[in-house]
Amino acid sequence: MESVKEKILDNLYKQLKTKNHIIGVATGSGLTAKYAEQGGADFILALSSGRFRQMGVSSLAGFMPYANSNSVVMDFALKELLPVIKKIPTIFGLFATDPTINLEAYIKKIQDHGFAGINNYPTLGLIDGDFREALEEQGISYQREVEAIRIASQRGLFTVAFVFNESQAKAMLQAGADIICVHLGLTTGGILGAKQIQSLQSAKRIAIAIFSVCNQFNRPVIKMVYGGPVNKPIDVQFMYDGTDINGYIGGSVFERIPAEQLIMKITKSFKQTYDVKYEEFMQKIINGFSSKQDYIAFIKDYISTHYMEQITLNDLASILNLSRTYLSTLFKGEMGISFVNYLINFRLNRAIEIMYEKDLPFSTISEMVGYPNYTQFSKIFKKRYGLSPKQYKKQTLGQNKRT
Incomplete structure (x- = not known):
């Protein structure tokens, strides 16, 4: 009998075989998740930053001691996501570096509650400098996120790994990650100016370099991108063109849309269409x-x-x-x-x-x-x-x- 993880992977690879791209929606509310599912999303990420976005607060609040990130996710996801999301998997955004939890026990709890898998978020990959060094000196490191992915994978859970460089991608692959998602930083916006195009080109180079590590492994892995300057369907198309990137995960780009119909429309647009407002310039660059x-x-x-x-x-x-x-x-x-x-x-x-x-x-x-x-x-x-x-x-x- 197929496990939940095997069913998820079968469905995703069937989509890829028919030339579809995979879309994940990072959310903090049942409303967003419900209409994202109807719009064609392939999986839902339950993230504490999504919950803070629903409160009108920056995604960065998920990294601050305003609340316990894991408790926030467990609370809203059990009440709002699992009861309404039936056709696609819900992935738990696990703050693996929380020193107050036992990883094995907490991941078992996540599985027992009915979540299909985990994702390493909040992640230390978004922290650098002296603060990052101080955290790592105390054993609060990205390696603990890798360990969480390893434990979840061994338990048969579906795993989505955020990575920021080649070495992290390699570590997550060795831990058994099913999806390697290059996290390009917090989502940025703005009109299509020179700096935006240059940011997209830089993001694409980073993603290609990281995904080259994936191609060295002897097992299949789904490659996705998240955040940074990639915030419109045409940006996603730019990332896809000439690469083997399989899909896109969005948080702010879906979460900020308040109306149900608009959530459906924008989710579908990331699967199917471009934003015509600035498609012309980007399409010229894509086509050469x-x-x-x-x-x-x-x-x-x-x-x-x-x-x-x-x-x-x-x-x-x-x-x-x-x-x-x-x-x-x-x-x-x-x-x-x-x-x-x-x-x-x-x-x-x-x-x-x-x-x-x-x-x-x-x-x-x-x-x-x-x-x-x-x-x-x-x-x-x-x-x-x-x-x-x-x-x-x-x-x-x-x-x-x-x-």
Whole structure:
């Protein structure tokens, strides 16, 4: 007879064989879990940080002595998750370094209560510096999290291991982890700017390096990513492209959505679709560039969307994996104008359009087109048009009225 763990793995590998990706939802409430299950999530992680998110508190509260993390998870998961989640497994987020518990006894308790497995969260992997060293000197170390995964695996529980580097991945694999999930840090947000793209590229490199360790083992393991800059479906697609990553675990990206229908919709979107709001730029990066014109078109599109933000050729060169010198020469050769002058022209033309559209202070217009320093804006404007912005508007408005 198949064990619970074997059934879970059979279901997950069947999905992978049909080209589906695995989705895990880290939650702190029955509401989120219920609608995530209906939306197509493959498993639920019960985490103390999820509970704190439901209280309107930062996920980091799960690391603080405001409450006992394991008691928090046991309390809400028994009341809210296990009674309503029937079709997919619920995984217990175990704070393995809690010095007040006996790991073997507590993991048996978790199993006896009906949880399908464990995950090592909160994890010391998110702590570094002097505090991390002090904890490890007292025996409070990541190795205890590895030991928890080993005990749970031996007991036939399903195990999801958060790892932060290659050595931790190797240790978790040796302990019997069923899923190796590269934890990329607390989830970050923001619009798709140069820094966001660079963060995604860096995250992808980290994940590939860590998962290379998994490929050296002689048994199958499911590879997933969590957190960091990966917070939209198109980000997840970027991580999948050209890699053997099998899935994604999300916490904040699902937990922050308050309405039932939206929870269903966003869970489905991570399984099936992209966020069209910034899909275009990311899709170009995913697909690659086949000609010089593709690079130039990308830069022009990027400027037209992000002209109000700080833009440098260095950032764009990093995004496109080209040298700054080559990109500068390429742009000038194709456009007949330097990148800097093209950007200045675009911003000043947009500033002139705003002058006519709205009666705003010139300092506000300056900020709207990417110049937070009005003195710099005025100086550049006067050098280009021979008049200050105020003089230019007064003169050209007068000419327009006469015509």
